Amino acid sequence: MKKAFSRPQSLLDVPFHYCPGCTHGVAHRLVGEVIDELGIQDNVIGHAPVGCAVFTMDYFDFDMISAAHGRAPAVATGVKRVLPDRVVFTYQGDGDLAAIGTGEFVHAAVRGEKITCIFINNAVYGMTGGQMAPTTLPGQKTKTTPFGRDSVISGYPIKVCEMLTPLDGAAYIARAAVHSPRAIIQAKKAIKKAFQVQMAGLGFSLVEILSTCPTNWGLTPLEAVKWLEENMIPYFPLGEYKVPAAGVI
Amino acid sequence: MMEAIYIAGHGGQGTLSTGQLLANACLKEGKFVAYLPHYGVEKRGGVSNCGVTISNQQISSPFVTEPTVLIVMNNLSLERYEKAVVPGGLLITNSSLVENAVTRNDVRVVPIAANEEAERMGHPMVANNIILGALLELTGVVSVETVADSLKEVLPERHHGKIPANLQALERGAALARKHKLVDQR
Amino acid sequence: MRVLMKGNEAIGEGAVRAGCRYFFGYPITPQSELTHYLAKRLPEVGGLFLQAESEVASINMVYGAAAAGARVMTSSSGPGISLMQEGLSYLAGSELPSVIVNLMRGGPGLGNIAPSQSDYFQAVKGGGHGDYHMIVLAPNTAQEMLDTMGKAFDLADQYRNPVMVMADGIMGQMMEAVDLAGDTKIEIPPKPWATTGMAHHTGKNVINSCLVIPEEMEELNLRLEKKYKVISQKEQACDQYMLADADIVLVAFGLVSRICMSAVEKARAMGIKAGLIRPITLWPFPTELIEKTADKTRAYLTVEMNMGQMIEDVRLAVRGRAPVFHYGRLGGMVPELKDVLAEIKNLHEGGTGR
Ligand SMILES: Cc1ncc(C[n+]2csc(CCOP(=O)(O)OP(=O)(O)O)c2C)c(N)n1
Ligand code: SF4
Numbered sequence: 001m002k003k004a005f006s007r008p009q010s011l012l013d014v015p016f017h018y019c020p021g022c023t024h025g026v027a028h029r030l031v032g033e034v035i036d037e038l039g040i041q042d043n044v045i046g047h048a049p050v051g052c053a054v055f056t057m058d059y060f061d062f063d064m065i066s067a068a069h070g071r072a073p074a075v076a077t078g079v080k081r082v083l084p085d086r087v088v089f090t091y092q093g094d095g096d097l098a099a100i101g102t103g104e105f106v107h108a109a110v111r112g113e114k115i116t117c118i119f120i121n122n123a124v125y126g127m128t129g130g131q132m133a134p135t136t137l138p139g140q141k142t143k144t145t146p147f148g149r150d151s152v153i154s155g156y157p158i159k160v161c162e163m164l165t166p167l168d169g170a171a172y173i174a175r176a177a178v179h180s181p182r183a184i185i186q187a188k189k190a191i192k193k194a195f196q197v198q199m200a201g202l203g204f205s206l207v208e209i210l211s212t213c214p215t216n217w218g219l220t221p222l223e224a225v226k227w228l229e230e231n232m233i234p235y236f237p238l239g240e241y242k243v244p245a246a247g248v249i
Numbered sequence: 250m251m252e253a254i255y256i257a258g259h260g261g262q263g264t265l266s267t268g269q270l271l272a273n274a275c276l277k278e279g280k281f282v283a284y285l286p287h288y289g290v291e292k293r294g295g296v297s298n299c300g301v302t303i304s305n306q307q308i309s310s311p312f313v314t315e316p317t318v319l320i321v322m323n324n325l326s327l328e329r330y331e332k333a334v335v336p337g338g339l340l341i342t343n344s345s346l347v348e349n350a351v352t353r354n355d356v357r358v359v360p361i362a363a364n365e366e367a368e369r370m371g372h373p374m375v376a377n378n379i380i381l382g383a384l385l386e387l388t389g390v391v392s393v394e395t396v397a398d399s400l401k402e403v404l405p406e407r408h409h410g411k412i413p414a415n416l417q418a419l420e421r422g423a424a425l426a427r428k429h430k431l432v433d434q435r
Numbered sequence: 436m437r438v439l440m441k442g443n444e445a446i447g448e449g450a451v452r453a454g455c456r457y458f459f460g461y462p463i464t465p466q467s468e469l470t471h472y473l474a475k476r477l478p479e480v481g482g483l484f485l486q487a488e489s490e491v492a493s494i495n496m497v498y499g500a501a502a503a504g505a506r507v508m509t510s511s512s513g514p515g516i517s518l519m520q521e522g523l524s525y526l527a528g529s530e531l532p533s534v535i536v537n538l539m540r541g542g543p544g545l546g547n548i549a550p551s552q553s554d555y556f557q558a559v560k561g562g563g564h565g566d567y568h569m570i571v572l573a574p575n576t577a578q579e580m581l582d583t584m585g586k587a588f589d590l591a592d593q594y595r596n597p598v599m600v601m602a603d604g605i606m607g608q609m610m611e612a613v614d615l616a617g618d619t620k621i622e623i624p625p626k627p628w629a630t631t632g633m634a635h636h637t638g639k640n641v642i643n644s645c646l647v648i649p650e651e652m653e654e655l656n657l658r659l660e661k662k663y664k665v666i667s668q669k670e671q672a673c674d675q676y677m678l679a680d681a682d683i684v685l686v687a688f689g690l691v692s693r694i695c696m697s698a699v700e701k702a703r704a705m706g707i708k709a710g711l712i713r714p715i716t717l718w719p720f721p722t723e724l725i726e727k728t729a730d731k732t733r734a735y736l737t738v739e740m741n742m743g744q745m746i747e748d749v750r751l752a753v754r755g756r757a758p759v760f761h762y763g764r765l766g767g768m769v770p771e772l773k774d775v776l777a778e779i780k781n782l783h784e785g786g787t788g789r
């Protein structure tokens with residue numbers, strides 16, 4: 001019988017530490033599968049963020065660098081400039097990438113840095129216990145917005161894909177989600193394209209992945225999936241925001 | 250130590266490039282030399298001074314706080330640094346711009362009307378090298394020929410067309426200083 | 436071949452000669468000429484000069500390039516070095532060889548662009564978070580600025596540690612003769628630990644300073660401590676001047692040490708037995724030599740362009756066996772020869788400095 005479900009070679013056989021129903025694990029698996037399919041496990045260098053995904057370096061079976069909070073795109077720049085023929089990616093949460101690391105990811109895109117950012121948007125700071133993230137929705141309750149995010153006080157969610165699209169250095173920008181089998185297939189396609197764009201030397205690529213954090217949203221895994229679909233997707237529309245000209249990859 | 254030279258003026262007078270040119274020539278003649286600039290925050294018109302220490306042995310402090318030679322390119326510089334010159338030292342003033350009287354009587358004062366001379370030569374930008382020519386004549390720290398050689402290295406390629414005018418300025422400064430020496434001897 | 440070079444350029448050329456091929460940095464005075472020099476020079480040798488969006492990004496690019504096994508550097512001054520502190524701590528924690536140049540300017544705050552030595556504490560006592568040390572080198576001539584870069588990269592690789600080269604801002608502007616004839620052979624040790632992709636080494640490499648289990652973190656701390664001990668024992672370096680029979684000993688680093696040399700000469704001419712110790716490594720501090728002089732020294736005088744920072748390390752070395760005084764100018768002012776001489780005279784006559 002053909003095995004329909006097996007661990008990608010790029011993922012080590014260790015249990016994830018993520019909470020039940022957390023979709024960080026799904027995103028890891030997709031990245032692992034893409035790296036396997038592209039046959040680049042031996043040539044890839046990944047960057048772990050500060051956030052719940054800080055331990056990705058223990059899960060992926062290839063060279064990994066742990067970066068300071070938000071700085072992964074700068075670290076990846078250093079690596080890629082020294083080793084231009086390797087595949088270099090970062091895996092970052094919304095606090096990491098879109099708050100403290102805003103300068104780093106924007107300027108990596110501005111420079112057209114040939115790296116790929118996998119950006120996990122779960123609308124909250126997971127690791128530190130559920131504080132407001134730059135992507136927290138208006139009205140969304142978090143530990144630091146106990147009455148719901150009030151735009152008068154805390155402004156509005158950051159739309160990373162929309163922001164990056166006009167930049168000339170950004171070659172592939174897409175937003176996906178991992179709340180349903182169909183969405184997961186789309187997400188994987190986007191991740192693969194992002195890596196291919198990098199490998200073709202076309203410029204900066206980023207895939208935003210809407211992800212769940214049942215623990216800090218105070219929901220069951222099922223409720224979380226539903227909440228993502230009903231609240232996040234309308235605010236953060238899915239799709240490819242920027243693609244290279246047809247036929248290039 | 251042979252000489253501690255302090256060149257003081259304002260931005261745009263070429264004080265820093267004069268110091269660098271001199272330092273370069275000293276190096277060419279195998280001397281130990283240190284050049285230290287000192288300038289204000291303003292890009293143009295602010296304080297622009299430098300010190301050049303020349304020696305036949307390793308230089309300890311490169312700061313020129315007690316100059317053996319002081320060049321002042323404007324009134325303010327005279328006022329500020331006149332007192333610092335060592336007794337018996339040399340004070341060259343750009344008399345085109347320095348109108349105030351020198352109060353020291355224990356130093357040798359040589360006024361050179363550098364701006365007027367430069368105008369007369371048709372190259373207003375070479376006033377600084379007229380002063381440098383005078384300095385070379387009066388101190389003999391390096392030869393005019395070595396400075397002429399250094400010009401090619403110090404000036405960027407695109408300014409090499411200006412080398413003849415600068416050489417002329419050095420000669421003119423030296424001639425004025427010679428005249429002054431004769432007057433001194435009389 | 437002797438050429439006239441600015442200190443900033445000498446540092447840049449020294450780095451190139453040491454095999455450094457990557458520079459990441461953000462503009463700040465008074466180190467601009469260094470970046471201008473490398474922006475031209477690195478492409479000539481197949482290297483890369485990249486202007487980052489901030490010092491925070493610069494130091495993290497350094498982190499990445501070092502992780503990838505390259506000889507890499509950055510440079511900055513005051514406010515920029517402050518922004519790099521987080522990265523320096525990470526570099527130390529992940530044991531990444533790297534060279535950071537600080538051309539110190541007046542502070543705190545935005546301060547000014549005049550020369551200073553007020554970042555001594557920041558460099559030698561930490562600056563960033565956690566238990567760590569950088570190796571800190573302080574040249575005092577343009578020639579030494581060039582030579583120090585080779586030493587800095589060698590030490591960084593040898594100990595897998597960040598190395599800071601510190602000078603005051605005016606040293607970057609100072610021009611002196613630099614001999615470019617020397618040895619230009621570049622020997623970079625192999626770096627089997629570098630994250631270069633698994634096809635390029637055996638097994639999986641990880642660059643990391645995140646050890647959530649305290650036992651594991653302590654293990655790293657202990658390993659670092661051991662390394663720092665070895666560095667302390669082996670790498671202390673200093674110069675001495677007229678020290679043999681000195682009873683008044685000046686201690687100064689960088690350009691100030693040269694003002695002190697002149698002061699010592701003048702004091703000797705007046706019959707005062709003055710001498711000078713010039714620390715070349717600020718960390719590890721040359722405690723051993725200073726300690727040896729303690730019993731025959733009547734008084735020490737540290738001369739610094741700060742409120743008295745290195746004086747603490749001198750006192751630790753002397754351990755109360757002789758009084759240690761301080762003379763400093765602040766805010767970008769430079770100690771003057773005559774004032775240092777007056778301090779020496781005062782001490783000679785039994786005064787207490789102030
Ligand atoms: C400079 C710095 N500030 C704050 C922290 C604390 N911190 C750790 S993780 C984190 C937030 C992570 O949130 P996010 O990036 O959204 O990742 P998630 O856990 O949600 O996946 C913060 C603020 C830190 N490690 N470093
Ligand atoms: S806290 Fe949230 S993001 Fe972190 S592992 Fe748990 S569910 Fe996932």
Ligand SMILES: [Mg+2]
Binds near residue numbers: 123125
């Ligand atoms: Mg998050």
